[in-house]
Amino acid sequence: MPFSHLSDNLDKLATQGLYRSRRVIDSPQGIHLQVDGKSVINFCSNDYLGLANHPAVVQAFKEGADTYGVGSGSAHLICGHSKAHHALEEELAAFTGRERVLLFSTGYMANIGVINALVGRGDTVLEDRLNHASLLDGGLSSGAKFKRYAHADTAHLDTLLAQATGNKLIVTDGVFSMDGDWAPLPELARTASQHGAWLMVDDAHGLGVIGQHGGGLLDYYGLDQTAVPVLMGTLGKGFGTFGAFVAGSELLIETLIQTARTYIYTTALPPAVAAATRASLRIVMTETWRREKLAALITRFRVGAGQLGLHLLSSPSAIQPIMIGDSQQAVDVSKALLAAGFLVSAIRPPTVAQGTARLRVTLSALHDEAMIDGLLDALAAIRLSKIA
Ligand SMILES: *Cc1c(COP(=O)(O)O)cnc(C)c1O
Numbered sequence: 001m002p003f004s005h006l007s008d009n010l011d012k013l014a015t016q017g018l019y020r021s022r023r024v025i026d027s028p029q030g031i032h033l034q035v036d037g038k039s040v041i042n043f044c045s046n047d048y049l050g051l052a053n054h055p056a057v058v059q060a061f062k063e064g065a066d067t068y069g070v071g072s073g074s075a076h077l078i079c080g081h082s083k084a085h086h087a088l089e090e091e092l093a094a095f096t097g098r099e100r101v102l103l104f105s106t107g108y109m110a111n112i113g114v115i116n117a118l119v120g121r122g123d124t125v126l127e128d129r130l131n132h133a134s135l136l137d138g139g140l141s142s143g144a145k146f147k148r149y150a151h152a153d154t155a156h157l158d159t160l161l162a163q164a165t166g167n168k169l170i171v172t173d174g175v176f177s178m179d180g181d182w183a184p185l186p187e188l189a190r191t192a193s194q195h196g197a198w199l200m201v202d203d204a205h206g207l208g209v210i211g212q213h214g215g216g217l218l219d220y221y222g223l224d225q226t227a228v229p230v231l232m233g234t235l236g237k238g239f240g241t242f243g244a245f246v247a248g249s250e251l252l253i254e255t256l257i258q259t260a261r262t263y264i265y266t267t268a269l270p271p272a273v274a275a276a277t278r279a280s281l282r283i284v285m286t287e288t289w290r291r292e293k294l295a296a297l298i299t300r301f302r303v304g305a306g307q308l309g310l311h312l313l314s315s316p317s318a319i320q321p322i323m324i325g326d327s328q329q330a331v332d333v334s335k336a337l338l339a340a341g342f343l344v345s346a347i348r349p350p351t352v353a354q355g356t357a358r359l360r361v362t363l364s365a366l367h368d369e370a371m372i373d374g375l376l377d378a379l380a381a382i383r384l385s386k387i388a
Pocket residue numbers: 105106107108109111132134173177202204205234235236243244
């Protein structure tokens with residue numbers, strides 16, 4: 001029988017505690033979710049600022065749909081590039097302090113497209129070991145020599161760069177998506193410049209959330225377009241909407257328009273999504289209280305989790321993993337938390353390395369202190385009965 005191994009593969013995933021399944025959500029995104037008919041407090045969304053269901057963002061989306069309809073009709077280069085897309089690109093360029101911005105339909109596609117447009121056979125792409133899957137896939141599919149350096153280890157990167165050939169592209173997450181720590185960007189920028197390499201930063205989890213006005217990690221460190229020629233950001237996380245963008249020089253953006261296949265050969269985002277994102281960007285830039293409140297909640301969670309003796313990582317961000325190790329145990333704790341009314345996802349291999357399964361707790365500006373304390377209390381209760 002052809003493909004008979006598929007059911008064996010699924011059985012094997014189940015016995016290893018690695019089987020994945022979806023929950024059906026029947027409410028808007030937010031800190032209160034209806035999951036399978038039950039109301040829970042959400043601790044696993046990337047909507048860090050609480051904008052996915054913000055009234056002004058929803059209103060802009062509705063007005064965008066009134067103006068443009070739903071579908072964009074085609075790719076940007078055919079007839080799908082609307083005034084709403086164009087205005088958002090210009091506003092994001094000003095926001096990131098880059099010459100130009102190009103919208104992509106998803107972050108996954110942006111990363112595949114950019115890396116493939118910039119390097120190929122004879123070149124070298126160097127990536128942090130813990131980079132997001134889309135960055136790794138971009139590097140692997142590019143045809144360039146693919147090197148992974150130890151996590152955040154600029155000395156290791158330096159050694160690899162010394163042996164690298166062709167054009168050299170260094171690629172890193174800004175905030176690491178499953179660990180929450182920050183890449184050492186100033187050191188990476190210095191190393192890149194010493195070796196005549198380009199640095200690309202995927203700041204999916206930093207934009208909107210880090211920096212006085214939400215400009216992300218590059219804003220925080222004051223790294224301009226010369227220090228970091230390629231900045232990639234997503235719109236489905238801190239911005240609360242959908243899509244992604246790449247920011248950089250005129251030369252970079254024109255190169256992507258002419259050659260990035262995941263830009264050229266795909267339908268443009270619905271214009272109403274761009275309209276909604278413009279509203280979201282205004283809130284990101286002006287409402288600093290969201291970042292301040294989030295920072296206070298992060299501190300409260302870390303102090304409380306420390307008192308419980310939970311194994312956290314050194315993450316200053318809204319991503320606060322609780323390390324468990326065993327995949328099945330991580331799933332069990334996640335289930336017990338759900339029964340207690342808290343939605344926290346268990347992250348398992350191959351998303352993270354073998355033996356490093358974890359609960360990925362994410363915090364939002366819309367949580368309050370009582371919710372953080374409630375989650376900590378639930379963790380304390382589960383730990384006593386299930387793990388210890
Ligand atoms: C989510 C994410 C992406 C993918 O973005 P999508 O718009 O969801 O496709 C890329 N990189 C990182 C670091 C991410 O966390």
